[in-house]
Amino acid sequence: MTQQRLPTLDALRGIAMLWMTIYHFCFDLNHFGFIQQNFYTSPLWTWQRTGILSLFLFCVGWSQSQAQLQSPRFLWTRWLQIALCAALVSAGSYWMYPTSFIYFGVLHAVCVMLLLMHVLRPLGEWLWLVGAGCVGLFLYPPFVMNAAPWNVLGLISQKPITQDYVPLLPWLALVCWGYAFGLWTRPIKQKGPSSSLSPFIRPLAVLGRYSLPYYMAHQPILIGLLYLCRLA
Numbered sequence: 436m437t438q439q440r441l442p443t444l445d446a447l448r449g450i451a452m453l454w455m456t457i458y459h460f461c462f463d464l465n466h467f468g469f470i471q472q473n474f475y476t477s478p479l480w481t482w483q484r485t486g487i488l489s490l491f492l493f494c495v496g497w498s499q500s501q502a503q504l505q506s507p508r509f510l511w512t513r514w515l516q517i518a519l520c521a522a523l524v525s526a527g528s529y530w531m532y533p534t535s536f537i538y539f540g541v542l543h544a545v546c547v548m549l550l551l552m553h554v555l556r557p558l559g560e561w562l563w564l565v566g567a568g569c570v571g572l573f574l575y576p577p578f579v580m581n582a583a584p585w586n587v588l589g590l591i592s593q594k595p596i597t598q599d600y601v602p603l604l605p606w607l608a609l610v611c612w613g614y615a616f617g618l619w620t621r622p623i624k625q626k627g628p629s630s631s632l633s634p635f636i637r638p639l640a641v642l643g644r645y646s647l648p649y650y651m652a653h654q655p656i657l658i659g660l661l662y663l664c665r666l667a
Contacts, residue, residue, distance in 0.1 A: 442632050442640050444497050449639030451490040452646055456653055458483055463654075467661050488541065488601065489609050494643075495545055496562075496613025499552050500621070518546050520651050524599075527655075532598050539587045540599035542650075547587075547603060548610050555611070560618050566611035573605035 458480070464470045474480040502510060521542035529536035537543075555562060576590040586595055589602030632640055642649060 440644070441497075441501065444494060445640035445643035446632060446636050447490065447497075448494040448643030448646050449641070450643075451487055451494060452642050452649055452653075453639065454483075455487050455491070455650075456657075458487060459654055460657055463657050463661050466658075467665050469661070469665075488606065491541070492545075492548075492606055492609035493613035493616070495548070496552070496610035496615075497617040498613075499549070499556075499610070500614045500617025502556075514546065514549055516647065517542055517549070520647060521546055523651065528598055535596045535598050537597055537599045538583065539597075539601065541601045543587075544601040544603065544606060548607055551603075551607065552610060552614065556614075560615050562611040563615040566608035566615070569603075569608040569611065570605045576604075 461470070461472065461480075462474055465472045465474060472480065474484075521540070524537055524540055524542055528540075555565060558565060573589055578590060579592045580586055580588060580590050581593055581595075583595065587602055589604030589606070591602070594600060
């Protein structure tokens with residue numbers, strides 16, 4: 436069965452992708468020396484990263500609340516696509532940053548979270564409570580596991596050296612809350628074509644529908660253009 440689009444969800448995901456693009460463009464400007472910013476400690480950038488990631492993962496959960504409208508074959512094909520893209524991100528980041536490559540970034544986290552949501556789905560709207568538990572465990576970890584690969588759980592006392600790190604805790608909370616939100620709002624008439632949105636929002640909905648290929652393409656394009664600018 437083909438999933439009907441939720442234009443509001445697509446638009447919200449599109450906002451996250453646009454915001455991410457602006458953030459990454461500034462990050463790349465810093466990498467090539469056009470600007471001087473600290474993206475790892477400055478609140479200006481760390482809070483933006485938190486906002487982008489929160490919005491995107493909330494959309495992942497919301498989308499999963501509609502999963503029963505999709506065929507199992509489509510869902511597993513989509514999961515394999517994400518897993519392959521995660522592997523490509525690791526390979527590409529190792530080429531650029533061999534000492535701090537991405538081994539568990541946002542796509543890696545999404546792959547694991549989708550599997551977890553498959554198990555947790557029977558909890559339905561009670562997943563908001565699971566999300567609260569994830570935040571509680573993150574804030575008050577019962578034990579600490581700083582060494583890889585166990586640090587992907589998020590029960591750490593120090594962040595690993597990597598270009599992108601999205602541990603399961605606390606970020607699984609956003610997926611759980613997005614899923615619960617999707618169930619709560621399902622009775623509301625949300626489905627329909629993107630044309631039901633404002634003309635100013637419609638392009639964002641189109642962008643949100645193709646978030647994975649856009650995610651994979653935007654950084655190589657930005658880096659390539661800035662590299663050419665530096666050579667000019």
